[in-house]
Amino acid sequence: MRPVRLLREERPPSGREASRAVGGMLCGLAALILAALACASPAGAPDAGAAVATAVSATLEAATGLAPAGPVSASEATLPVEPPSESPDTEPPAGTLSLAYTSAGEAWLLEGEGPGRQLSTTGGVQQVVISSDGQRIVFTRRERVDLPSEIWVVNRDGSAQTMLVASTRWNELYDHDDFLFNDLAQVDFIPGSHTLLLGTQGVPEGPGFFRYDDLLRLDADTGELTTLLAPGEGGAFTPSPDGDTVAIVRPTSISLVDADGSNLRPELVAFPMIITYSEYLSYPKVIWSPDSAAVGAAIASADPLAPDTSGTVWRIDRDSATASAGPAIPGNFFFTQFSAASLAPDLVQVAFGRTGADPNTTELYLGRADGSGIAVYVMGDVGWKGWSPDSGHFVYSQDSPANLQLGAPGTSPSALGTGHTLQWIDPSEFVLLTGGEGSWSLSRGSIAGPLIPLANPSGEFISFDVATR
Secondary structure, three states, rough: OOOEOOOOOOOOOOOOOOOOOHHHHHHHHHEEEEEEEHHHHOOOOHHHHHHHHHHHHHHEEEEOOOOOOOOOOEHHHHOOOOOOOOOOOOOOOOEEEEEEEEOOEEEEEEEOOOOOOOOOOEEEEEEEEEEOOOOOOEEEOOOOOOOEEEEEEEEEOOOOOOOOOOOOOHHHHOOOOOEEEEEEEEEEEEOOOOEEEEEEEEOOOOOOOOEEEOOHHHHHOEEEEEEEOOOOOOOOHHHHHOOOEEEEOEEEEEEEEOOOOOEEEEEEEEEOOOOOEEEEEEEOOOOOOOOOEEEEEEEEEEOOOOOOOEEEEEEOOOOOOOOEEEOOOOOOOHHHHHHOOOOOOOOOOOEEEEOOOOOOOOOEEEEEEOOOOOEEEEEEOEEEEEEEEOOOEEEEEEEEOOOEEEOOEEEEEEEEEEOEEEOOOOOOOOEEEEEEOOOOOEEEEEEEEEEEEEEOOOOOOOOOEEEEO
């Protein structure tokens, strides 16, 4: 899960293909955008924003450097990682919820009813991810805010805390002369494994988030770091539920690749670059079907401030690597998908926004990928939070980003609570982050019951991730 900050809206994921030759120009251009258009917010004039976006897009066509081939291992001093204790006295029973989270700059783990226990002793922890078997907790930390991230791993019993990737490794991957430094952009476990996928970015002096669009693999058991896809061939990634395939998203395409980096099927879906009116590129969100047979996405039309915005639902069959598209559906698919994919895991139902009577509000609509059955679900200022794993329910905010509601197709909504970030455990249960700095709470909830407090972490930012053994 990404860290959450109190009273700050989550921005859409940002990034771009960076090159050594144009990196400095990109940073300067971003600064000019901010100065001239105040970040070119959606309230600005569409014509002016479109002109800026056109200039940005032209600059972004420069290519990046090449990634090093083959494995790039961490220092031998960090290897190998010891396996955790498998004693029946300490191993939780099957079905136990494992909740990894940050608190006071450290990584913590809560199993079952808890209480939570501190795992790390490094300080500066910013993000945690947990393997699907609950045995490995990987965390990122920074020694200082102006330094790149480190990647560490610790066993669920707190043993063998190990640095897997030092902060200096990112600058060794690619020339960063036009950036302050290179850094980690994305990290997550491949389901059913102790292997992580990574993406990297260049960090400029000014605003921006400039992905190299690469794909790396990191073995959390051995520390081996390997380049799977060179810059420009990878992108934002989403592994399939069975862990065999990875969907790769770039600002104009969706590709598939096997989890070991082989069998790349490039640009199975191609679409126009989406104008963001700011200093980042849009990476549309994809969603896998529960059986991993297909992946889909609702791709927004190119200009989200145009009067005729729409979205097109794409579906890619994994085995045949064939893509098919439905008709353009009128509505706002760009701003709806800041937090989660608007397409349900069944790849049939879709949620999106349309401008309400007040032009500053977005109403929630539901329909089907083929454009049928479109109907308003709720009126008012709505923010989309995502579907349940079985596509039977969804969560959205109403009139306030933290006022969460639980909805279902054909059923009236119910209040879920005041919260910021939600992660589903299964089709009926979830973990919800509520509160704010000084009063954070992680709670377990269900579609039919009250919230049950689990932990009260501290810190300005909170990250959490769940696994069910």
